[in-house]
Amino acid sequence: MQGLIQLPKSTRHPFNLYEVLDGTQDFRWKKLDSEWYSGVLAGKIIHLRQTPDALEYRSHINIDSLLTSYFRLDENMDSLFAAVSSLDSKIASLAQAYPYFRLLRQPDPWECTVAYICSATNSVQRIKKKVEEIALMLGEEVELNGEIRHKFPPPERILEVGPKELEYLRLGLSRHKKIFWAAQRVIGNELDLQRMADVDTEYIEAKNELMKLEGVGDKISDCIALFSLDKPEAFPVDRNIKNAIMVRYGSSGAPKTPRALVKWGQQRFGVYAGYVSQLLFQSQWRATN
DNA sequence: CGCCAGGGTAGAC
């Protein structure tokens, strides 16, 4: 079927599909041609393009609510940025410099967890390649308009095939074992990702639970919490964020150790910390790519 | 060939 979703009318922060999907948060989007993108979201294959005032999709079922949630189309970016801008003038100018900025709400915390375990010490291109290879090898096939993609394999599937199978993918840093152990914890109910995504589960509890996984420390747990668990106070700090902060605030305006930077960001930006982290990342990313 | 990338970890202090 085809679907059409009217886009929110914001002049300051208009929606731009191509800017958003070119971002580095969700690794499974592919360009089909000059207009259409292909993705696999919540186990559904989706084709997407933007018309002047709407988001157009092809899929097997109605995914209006899935896409509205994913792109946070019900969120008013103007008032969000007005609120952050009032806290900090440097962030205010970043919001102006990156009007197409969007924070995605990824529907599958398991996929997000595996993807970000793969992200450590890897380039975006390589993460995309490896995540796609995991889906290709172990995920169920899905088809739309002649295009074949694969769902991201659930933890059950990882457990079923064991770590050996993943080893062939050469994920590096013993990640085949880390992903297998993560699947074990999820299936054994030691880690309840659905509960972590619940609004009643505090950010800090979700983060502590995630950090019990091998290969998940401060930065990656914050990425998972921010991107797929709806915890906006998460403030992932990597080299890009650190550099972006150093450039703007200097050594006297901000701390230098990663741990202290997390605390600094969260105290300064509160429930907007995650948005600010992504904005800072964006600026650094665009400057070096 | 060797060097580097760069987040997490264990072990050092």
Next chain:
DNA sequence: GTCTACCATGGC
């Protein structure tokens, strides 16, 4: 609490 060598792989 902080510092550092190491991890596995691929790009250069």
